[in-house]
Amino acid sequence: MGVVVPLDEERGRAHNAVAQLQALVAKDMDDVNEFIRERMASDVPMIPELASHLINSGGKRLRPMLTIAAARICGYSGRDHIKLAASVEFLHTATLLHDDVVDESDLRRGKKTARMLWGNQASVLVGDFLLGRAFRLMVETKSLRALEIIANAASVIAEGEVMQLAAAKDTSTTEDAYMRVIQAKTAALFAAAAEVGAVISERNAIEAAALESYGRNLGIAFQLVDDALDYGGRAASLGKNTGDDFREGKITLPVVLAFRRGDATERAFWQRTLQDGDQQDGDLEHATVLMTRHQTIEDTIARARHYGAIAKDALAIFPESAYRTALIDLVDFCISRTY
Structure with missing residues (x-):
């Protein structure tokens, strides 16, 4: 039994929002993608083969698009935002490769994970290669502050994991x-991706802080929705198996709320299935029933909307523009998405 989170009308608006942003940054993203292809090159054939499997697997490139849009909203007209956007995507891809190994994931974006095709060792090592490429690109921009921001994000992401x-x-x-x-x-990379757009533009600290806040709160909303969709989404749309968080014993907000709001019998169920790892047929469906009973999916989405509103307000200091509108609408995409 699933919980349908977004309404069809919301999904339509969300799709239009991300399409609008994609159209605005299309030329720059073509350059980003070319940089990615160039910098994935290696004399070791497995490296570009494995990296390409994930990078070309259908992701929307939200994080590098944030860097491009943030630079443009600040009036940047140079080329270093392309390198920074590519470095953000390399860092993100590296974390995905590592995450899939840690989580023992079999599916990502509807395809077998790299670890299933090439093994855990290759996935970790290619992830390390991509991290190296990311930092090399950052150094090429000669922006010490941008390097500091993204390097700090890499450290924070590891701490979060x-x-x-x-x-x-x-x-x-x-x-x-x-x-x-x-x-x-999750939120640290969104925040860094947006903030470096202002930094490379040499804008004032107020605008940099506003974009950092936008990215961070957008990232929080994005992850909250992702966690809700693991119980209320559709596998074909999500690009992963629904219920993976449950099977892996992950404690996400829908579980936290259900555990807190449940009675002793319900808490015993969560302890057996997640804490003890004793899962039986029908347990995932029962978990969803408990979440429906205590409205934990709806409340998780409500929290996502709260952080989304903060993200939108952070952009209020910027003058009206197509980029500001697209970034504001992107919040709705992240909350209303089904993938």
Whole structure:
């Protein structure tokens, strides 16, 4: 039994929002993609083969598009934003390769994960290669501040993954602890991707802080929706198996809320299935029933809308433009998406 999160009308508006942003940054993103293809090249055939499998697997490139749009909203007219956007995508791809190994994931964006095709060792090592490429691109921009921002994000993301690993299967996890994890493992890269757009434009600290806030709150909203969709989405749309978080024992906000709001019998169910890893046929469906009973999916989406509103307000200091409109509408895409 699933919970349908977004309405069809919302999905239509969301699709139009991301299409609008894609159209605005299309020329720059063509250059970003060319940079990515060039910098994936290696004399070791497995490296470009494995990296291409994930990079070309249908992702919307939201993070590098943020860098491009943030630079443009600040009036940037140079070329270094292309290198920074490519470095952001390399960093993101590296984290996905590592995550799939840690999570033992079999599917990503509707395709077998790299680890299923090439093995865990190759996935980790190619992820390291992409991290190296990302930092090399950042150095080429000669912007020490941009390098500092993205390097710090890489460190924070790793901390977030370790925090998530430490909290795995722990049903006593609080909402505050959960929020610290997603602010680190997801929101940090969104924030960095947006902030470096202002930094490379040499704009003032107020605009840089506004874009950092926009990216960070957009990232939080994005992850909240992602966690809700694991129980209420559709596998074909999500590009992964619904219920993967449940099967892997991940403690996400829908689980945190259901555990807190449930009675002793319900808490015992969560402890058996997630904490003890004793899962039986029908347990995923029962988990969804409990979430429906306590409205945890709806409340997770409501929290996403809250952070989305903060993201939109952060852009209010910028004058009206097609880029500002597209970035504001992108928030609706992230909240209303089904993929």
